[in-house]
Amino acid sequence: MVSLQSYIVLSMIVFTIGIFGFLTRRNIIIMLLSVELMLNGVNISLVAFSHYMQDMRGQIMVFFIIAVAAAEAAIGLALIIALFRNKPTVNIDEINIMKG
Amino acid sequence: MLPKLFFGYFAAAIVLLSILVITRRNAVHSVLWMLLLFFHIAALYLFLNAEFLTAVQLIIYAGAMLVLYLFVVMLLNLKKEEGVSRFVDFWPNALVIALALLFAIGISVRAIVIGPTGGYSVDVVKKAGHTDILGRVLYTEYLFPFEVVSVVLLVAIIGAIVLAKKKLKT
Structure with missing residues (x-):
């Protein structure tokens, strides 16, 4: 029997890797992928809690998180296309038009 | 023994694939490793008796969202992006922040007590x-x-x- 703690540690590690990727990469597509990574880390812990507490609510929450993540991906990619049309780069350090 | 072996494989693969996702220079490679990562996470859900979530993970995340990502990455012509440095200059600071967060949550994991089950x-x-x-x-x-x-x-x-x-x- 795998313990609940192992799942939580795994989900934490995935979440931390997502945070590290979001803070250090300047490619906007990989930053969005890091956000997805963080959401998936949280999903793992929610499903694990749901299984070990024999309660369905955690899985319902995962369901909603997946829906919101899909919405976030659609909006984020539309923003990337709109940005790319104005300035052909995905490096967010070069997108500083609104800097005073 | 066998469940631990399965979990060990999937946990190691998920951590390795996450690191691959955030370190690739080419965004297409990142998206493809992410696809493999989502398959492994779906298998982990199967392991936790959540079959429907496995199907949703495969259909929505792997099937719909990553194809959307791949579509946009290939739509944008990113040839000249590959010359710039991979990480920002202050990446050790970010590593310290991430490890501190890992440590802070990690010491609280031992305090988890399962409450009354549903x-x-x-x-x-x-x-x-x-x-x-x-x-x-x-x-x-x-x-x-x-x-x-x-x-x-x-x-x-x-x-x-x-x-x-x-x-x-x-």
Whole structure:
């Protein structure tokens, strides 16, 4: 029997890797992928809690998180296309038009 | 022994694939490693008796969202992006922040105590079917949040079209 703690540690590690990727990469597509990574880390812990507490609510929450993540991906990619049309780069350090 | 072996493989693969996702120079490679990562996470859900979530993970995350990502990455011509440095200059600081967060949550993991369990034990779920039980809870107890999520998706669709379309000449 795998313990609940192992799942939580795994989900934490995935979440931390997502945070590290979001803070250090300047490619906007990989930053969005890091956000997805963080959401998936949280999903793992929610499903694990749901299984070990024999309660369905955690899985319902995962369901909603997946829906919101899909919405976030659609909006984020539309923003990337709109940005790319104005300035052909995905490096967010070069997108500083609104800097005073 | 066998469950531990399975979990060990999937945990190691998930950590390795996550690191591969955030370190690749080419965004297409990142998206493809992410696809493999989602398959492994779906297998982990199967391991936790959440069959319906496995299907949703495969269909929505791997099937729909990553294809959307791949579509956009290939739409944008990113040839000249490959010359720039991979990480920002202050990446050791970010590593320290991430490790501090890992440590802070890690020391609290040992304090987890399972509270009173709900009524959906493995036998109950197996008898009625996971999709059946999830649907019952979703359409009775969580009907209103479900409707709100549908509105969120509608707003996202409209917002994506408005953001991505070209400006009309007036």
